[in-house]
Amino acid sequence: MNQETELIQPPAQVASKAVKGEAIIKVIDMHKWYEQFHVLRGLNLEVSKGERIVICGPSGSGKSTFIRCINRLEEHQRGQIIVDGIELTDDLRNIDTIRREVGMVFQHFNLFPHLTVLENCCLAPIWVRKTPRKEAEQIAMKYLERVKIPDQAKKYPGQLSGGQQQRVAIARSLCMNPKIMLFDEPTSALDPEMIKEVLDVMIELAESGMTMLCVTHEMGFAKTVADRVIFMDQGEIVEQGIPKEFFGNPREARTRQFLQQILNH
Amino acid sequence: MSDGKVNPVLPPPSLSVGVIGWIKKNLFPSWFSGVLTVVLGYFIISSLIPFIDWAILKADFIGESPADCTSEGACWVFIGTRLDFFIYGFYPESEHWRVNVIYLIFGLIIVPQFFSAVSARIKMILGVFGVTVFPALSFVMIYGSETFGLPIVGTSVWGGLTLTLILAYVGIVAAIPIGILLALGRRSDMPLVRALCVVFIEFWRGVPLITILFMASVMLPLFLPDGVTFDRLLRALIGITLFQSAYMAEVIRGGLQAIPKGQYEAAEALGLGYWQGMGLIILPQALKIVIPGIVNTLISLFKDTTLVLVIGLFDLLRAVQATIIDPAWRNVATEGYIFAAFVFWVFCYSMSRYSQMLERKLHTGHKR
Ligand SMILES: Nc1ncnc2c1ncn2[C@@H]1O[C@H](COP(=O)(O)OP(=O)(O)O)[C@@H](O)[C@H]1O
Ligand SMILES: [Mg+2]
Numbered sequence: 001m002n003q004e005t006e007l008i009q010p011p012a013q014v015a016s017k018a019v020k021g022e023a024i025i026k027v028i029d030m031h032k033w034y035e036q037f038h039v040l041r042g043l044n045l046e047v048s049k050g051e052r053i054v055i056c057g058p059s060g061s062g063k064s065t066f067i068r069c070i071n072r073l074e075e076h077q078r079g080q081i082i083v084d085g086i087e088l089t090d091d092l093r094n095i096d097t098i099r100r101e102v103g104m105v106f107q108h109f110n111l112f113p114h115l116t117v118l119e120n121c122c123l124a125p126i127w128v129r130k131t132p133r134k135e136a137e138q139i140a141m142k143y144l145e146r147v148k149i150p151d152q153a154k155k156y157p158g159q160l161s162g163g164q165q166q167r168v169a170i171a172r173s174l175c176m177n178p179k180i181m182l183f184d185e186p187t188s189a190l191d192p193e194m195i196k197e198v199l200d201v202m203i204e205l206a207e208s209g210m211t212m213l214c215v216t217h218e219m220g221f222a223k224t225v226a227d228r229v230i231f232m233d234q235g236e237i238v239e240q241g242i243p244k245e246f247f248g249n250p251r252e253a254r255t256r257q258f259l260q261q262i263l264n265h
Numbered sequence: 266m267s268d269g270k271v272n273p274v275l276p277p278p279s280l281s282v283g284v285i286g287w288i289k290k291n292l293f294p295s296w297f298s299g300v301l302t303v304v305l306g307y308f309i310i311s312s313l314i315p316f317i318d319w320a321i322l323k324a325d326f327i328g329e330s331p332a333d334c335t336s337e338g339a340c341w342v343f344i345g346t347r348l349d350f351f352i353y354g355f356y357p358e359s360e361h362w363r364v365n366v367i368y369l370i371f372g373l374i375i376v377p378q379f380f381s382a383v384s385a386r387i388k389m390i391l392g393v394f395g396v397t398v399f400p401a402l403s404f405v406m407i408y409g410s411e412t413f414g415l416p417i418v419g420t421s422v423w424g425g426l427t428l429t430l431i432l433a434y435v436g437i438v439a440a441i442p443i444g445i446l447l448a449l450g451r452r453s454d455m456p457l458v459r460a461l462c463v464v465f466i467e468f469w470r471g472v473p474l475i476t477i478l479f480m481a482s483v484m485l486p487l488f489l490p491d492g493v494t495f496d497r498l499l500r501a502l503i504g505i506t507l508f509q510s511a512y513m514a515e516v517i518r519g520g521l522q523a524i525p526k527g528q529y530e531a532a533e534a535l536g537l538g539y540w541q542g543m544g545l546i547i548l549p550q551a552l553k554i555v556i557p558g559i560v561n562t563l564i565s566l567f568k569d570t571t572l573v574l575v576i577g578l579f580d581l582l583r584a585v586q587a588t589i590i591d592p593a594w595r596n597v598a599t600e601g602y603i604f605a606a607f608v609f610w611v612f613c614y615s616m617s618r619y620s621q622m623l624e625r626k627l628h629t630g631h632k633r
Binding site for chain 2: 071073096099100102103104106108110111112113114123124127128156158159172173176
């Protein structure tokens with residue numbers, strides 16, 4: 001992929017804004033089962049405020065399930081997940097509070113097709129945060145400018161390209177002013193020529209100091225912005241490290257094999 | 266085109282445009298279709314001509330009594346003289362104005378919905394008025410109220426088209442929300458809610474409406490304590506509404522199932538609660554998908570109101586039936602039934618047109 005090399009070339013690693021010691025996400029020995037299937041097997045992770053983490057691993061290794069547990073789209077059965085000081089339990093109020101603080105961007109955008117771009121962005125601030133409509137629209141326009149599509153505000157998602165839709169999805173999440181952003185393979189449903197415009201927006205977001213957890217196979221992106229790269233396989237975190245070590249000198253055989261496949265691809 | 270020349274813009278070949286082009290393309294595209302066109306054309310024309318002859322050319326339109334029907338065509342005079350009865354049933358003539366006021370308001374609510382020049386906001390306000398204030402207002406006007414100096418007119422004398430419309434309108438306005446709740450309940454995470462909804466839906470769908478109406482009129486009084494009477498019209502209304510809401514629920518459930526999981530997840534991830542997610546994200550899309558199914562159900566509801574004649578209510582069809590046996594007139598059954606069919610058709614066709622308009626208006630670009 002072209003833009004990968006493009007992104008790798010400038011050695012300018014986006015400066016880390018991670019605040020060491022201040023964990024905003026804590027995952028402690030977390031397990032999850034789908035019926036009989038043990039999909040996540042004892043995950044441990046601490047994410048500092050402002051840290052950018054890239055999660056990679058083979059298909060079916062549980063990456064999506066993992067980050068979906070963090071905003072409780074999936075329920076874990078053992079261990080603890082603590083987000084912004086609140087533990088995720090069955091308590092519905094906790095779940096609501098956390099979902100307000102955690103934005104999520106999906107592989108297939110999941111924009112609301114019956115609403116315009118602007119309405120997509122304003123909906124949650126108005127109904128969840130009770131922001132007055134005028135103000136919500138101003139905020140939405142601000143973020144649509146940031147993802148560089150303010151001129152599409154009155155269009156419907158079905159009238160936009162994939163790359164534009166994904167940028168709207170990012171803006172929609174940002175409108176809730178979240179503390180953490182989760183990305184689940186945000187570029188893997190996009191045509192190659194649109195991947196860069198979405199990655200650019202994500203890089204900019206990383207520069208702004210947002211805490212990000214990003215499942216992606218865009219290794220160029222990982223090298224540019226990640227503070228830490230995590231490799232998952234079969235429901236476990238196999239290896240993690242700063243990009244330089246992770247890519248330059250992977251310790252585990254499984255990681256090496258995976259990276260080889262990805263890079264030869 | 267490598268030599269830099271641009272292909273000229275050409276007009277379409279003449280065979281595919283104009284009247285001749287249209288006829289060739291649509292009526293005679295192949296010898297088989299051509300034969301079919303001729304045969305069907307013959308049948309249509311040969312049955313239409315005698316009908317037009319009877320219904321229009323040789324018909325009597327003007328007059329007041331059976332003596333005015335002298336020609337061999339249709340006797341529309343009969344419909345004209347009984348029109349009041351067809352519209353109001355036994356509703357006292359001195360109070361007809363009250364029903365007329367309601368018809369007028371009804372028209373003011375419904376007609377603007379068909380015009381694209383009317384803004385969405387006004388349509389919305391009219392619609393909300395139509396399902397909230399209007400039914401209450403209609404009840405006060407048609408039933409009467411001591412407070413407002415309107416003499417009470419009991420439901421037993423309500424009839425004709427007015428009764429048909431009351432049954433259909435209340436049925437429609439009530440069946441849609443009940444259907445939505447049942448559909449949501451059937452997909453609920455709570456086993457008890459789900460079970461109740463399934464039982465309810467399957468019960469009402471499993472029993473013919475005519476049976477329900479009989480049960481409501483014959484059996485229900487047996488179970489009620491002595492002295493408690495339960496208005497016959499109200500019983501019919503409840504029966505029709507619950508029956509149709511079970512069908513409505515299944516139609517709407519089909520729409521809910523068609524919404525991708527990602528929509529639910531996006532709504533949840535943004536922090537929307539269950540009712541917010543349903544009301545703002547899922548239902549608007551699900552209902553839009555099943556507009557044809559909903560209207561289908563509403564049309565059948567409209568026509569099923571005629572079944573109330575089995576419990577002695579005088580709807581439009583029953584009113585027609587009751588008058589065509591009048592020996593003073595020569596046989597006017599055909600005219601009566603054609604009239605009734607025509608009125609039903611006008612209302613049902615309007616619903617169908619309206620739904621097509623709505624579908625076009627709600628279309629927001631390409632499917633994902
Ligand atoms: N809802 C589900 N029910 C049962 N199994 C599931 C479900 N979702 C995912 N899985 C299984 O869990 C495993 C991990 O899935 P996922 O987290 O989507 O992997 P990844 O995102 O790493 O490709 C896969 O084997 C998948 O088949
Ligand atoms: Mg995945």
